[in-house]
Amino acid sequence: MTRSSTPPWVITSRPADLITVDETWCAVTVPEDWIVLMEEALAGESGPAFHEPGLRNLTWIVPIPALEWPDAEAAGVSVVRPGDLLLVPHPDGTFVGPQRFRWLVPPSAPLTPEPRLREAIETITGPLDRAGVPGPIRVCCACDAPTRDAVLVDVYDSMSGTPRAWYACAACCERWQHGRRPRHLRAVPGTSREDRAEESGRDYPLIIPPRGIRPWRQAD
Known part of the structure; x- marks a missing residue:
């Protein structure tokens, strides 16, 4: 891919397209x-990234290392490797059923440096060389x-994609069962979800539950 060419993940002919990852880049989900x-971990340094609501993944386009x-x-x-297929949305986004399939950071932005993306992921997982052994990592819907x-x-x-599941950490679940408010521990320094929502005018995270389904953290 030359500096003046359009990146292969920038599609304009259809709402979404399956593209083949080539030898010059890969993707991380x-x-x-x-x-x-x-x-929060990337702190404004994210390159092209999109949300795929069907698979319930976030995908970053990254350099080959x-x-x-x-x-x-x-x-x-997961790493999407050269030769693998990757479904990408149009720069303006599209829909998968009732949910938007869209870029969170425009596809024309510079790529996230591979060490920076790994550093951000490891704030959640710990060192990657040991992260896969104990099992899946969930994010508490309360804290x-x-x-x-x-x-x-x-x-x-969901009838249009993978089932959506909400999890709570053991500490929040125990506090809730005993009538106490969930804790507000932040794994990465930053303001609370509620403060961010008020400042931006939107709920966090960007993945909104279907109408009529409310996360446990919002239960009455």
Whole structure:
């Protein structure tokens, strides 16, 4: 890919397209419920990234050195390699059922440096060379803390994609069961979800539950 050419992940002929990853770049996916933690960890330094609501993934386009990362799929981190197919949205976004399939950072932006993306992911998983061993990492729907000791608190079976599940960390679940407010531990320094929502005029995370389905953290 030359400096003047259009990147292959920038499509204009259709709302979404399956493209083949070539030898000049790759992609990294993480679970969609990591979105607030990833945004805070990258601190405005994110390159092209999109949300795929069907698979419930966040995907970053990154330089090829990410191919050398340790296998951490058990923790939720996957690398899309040269020769693999990747579904990407139009720059203006499209819909998968009722949900938007869209770029969170424009596809024309400079790529996130591979070491910077890995550093951000490791604030959630710990060192990648050990992250895949204990099992999947969930994000608590009450305090946003990443946890391997999660309790399933709600599920929505979507007809247009993967079922949506909400988890709470053991500490928040225990506090809620005893009539106390969930804790507000932040794994990455930053303001609370509620403060960010008030400042920006939108809810966080960007993945909004379907109408009629409310996360456990919002229960009356």
